[in-house]
Amino acid sequence: MQLGVARKLLEMTVDYAKDRKQFGKPVGSFQAVKHKLARVHTAIEDARPAAWYAAYAFARDLPDAARAASVAKGAASRAEALANTEALQCHGGIGFTWEHDLHIWLKRGLALQPAFGTPDEHRAMLAKIVLVTAAAGAGIGLATAKRCIEEGATVVISDKHERRLEETASELGVLGIPADVTQETDVQRLFDAAIAEYGRIDVAVNNAGLGGTANIIDMTDVQWNIVLDVTLNGTFRCTRAALRHMVPRGSGVIVNISSVLGWRAQAGQAHYAAAKAGVMALTRAAAMEAAPANVRVNAVAPSLAMHPFLEKVMDPGELEHLVTLEAFGRSAETWEVANVIVFLASDYSSYMTGEIVSVSSQHP
Known part of the structure; x- marks a missing residue:
């Protein structure tokens, strides 16, 4: 049974890796994915002889039949567990598996324990109230909302795009509150509504x-200002609103989203890099101010986290170049960034504040 599940997971993941494309290439052509599939295949093939011998030993009533069965079960369990893990990673996390019926097999193999039965005491975000801005797209915000739900949190999402927000909130089964972070009145209304609904924001x-993308020599004030207003000023407004709620309560966590561009130079990205560097500085300063009240403030700095919208708006040649800068030779999946956000938001990082965590090999 376990080897059958592992084999089915491998077959479905191989098919998925052939069909899904990044930068015009099948996901299965990337070395990291090849390595994952090869590991699963090897684990299954290694477990087969043990299963065959166990069946033979029982059929012949050999004295070591019980031991052979134990060895076979252990090998099959390891193969299934590896297949579960690698299938999830190749598919981009739990949320994406529903589109391909993989969840049926993962559930049989208990790979979906975070969503279907992990003991409550093991859920990193159990009973926490989490607010995520810009969560109605296809990127890090949506992935973070999903991972927080899987870890037991009650989630509130926000976005400027109301129709998309309504659809996403309905899909996730959460409260959605429209807000434009460039408008202070919207930010106040967002935090007030979330607190009114759940009593607090953790x-x-x-x-x-x-x-x-614009070189400085060609960049207009409008281009500069809108990027700074959304990315830096918007983060400031939301951080301020969160602190005004959390500091009097004496608890809370803020996770800001920065970028490796806050550290390294890239032509055409002066406005974005300045904004993300500002988010880093804002995070450190806010952490020092909030620490006496037991409120933690950290940030993640992703590099290239791939999602469909990014593939539409960026030049394919530029994307391929950015991939060459990555240690793993591929872009991150949004759920991989979300996992780090969940860690920083959880009590597992209780002694961390003022930190900028790179979700990449690119850091100073």
Whole structure:
């Protein structure tokens, strides 16, 4: 049974890796994915002889039949567990598996324990109220909302785009509150509404940001100002609103979204890099101010986290170049960034504040 589940997971993941494309290439052509699939295949093949011998030993009533069965079960369990893990990673996390019926097999293999039965005491975000901005797209915000739900949190999402927000909130089964982070009245209304609904906010994930490409010599004041207003000023407004709620309570966590561009130079990204560097500085200063009240403030700095919208708005050649800068030779999946956000938002990081965590090999 376990080897059958592992084999089915491998087959479905191989098919998925052939069909899904990044930068015009099948996901299965990337070395990291090849390695994952090869590991699963090897684990299954290694477990087969043990299963065959156990069946033979029982059929012949050999004295070591019980031991052979134990060895076979252990090997099959390891193969199934590895297949579960690698299938989830190749598919981009739990949320994406529903589109391909993989969840049926993962559930049989208990790979979906975070969503279908992990003991409550093991859920990193159990009973926490989490607010995530810019969570109605296809990027890090949505992935973070999903991971927080899987870890037991009650989630509130926000976005400027009301129709998309309504659809996403309905899909996730959460409260959605429209807000434009460039408008102070919207930010206040967002936090007030979330607190009115649930009584508190334990975690604020300030994800809203805006990019663009323009060399400084050609950049207009409008281009500069809109990126700074959404990415830096918007993060400031949400951080301020969160602190005004959390500091009097004496608890809370803020996770801001920065970028490796806050550290390294990239032509055409002066406005975005300045904004993200500002988010880093804002995070450190806010952490020092909030620490006496037992409120933690950290940030993540992703590099290239791939999602469909990014593939539409960025030049394919530029994307391929950015991939060459990554240690793993591929872009991150949004759920991989969300996992780090969940860690920083949880009590597992209780002694961390003022930190900028790179979700990449690119850091100073």
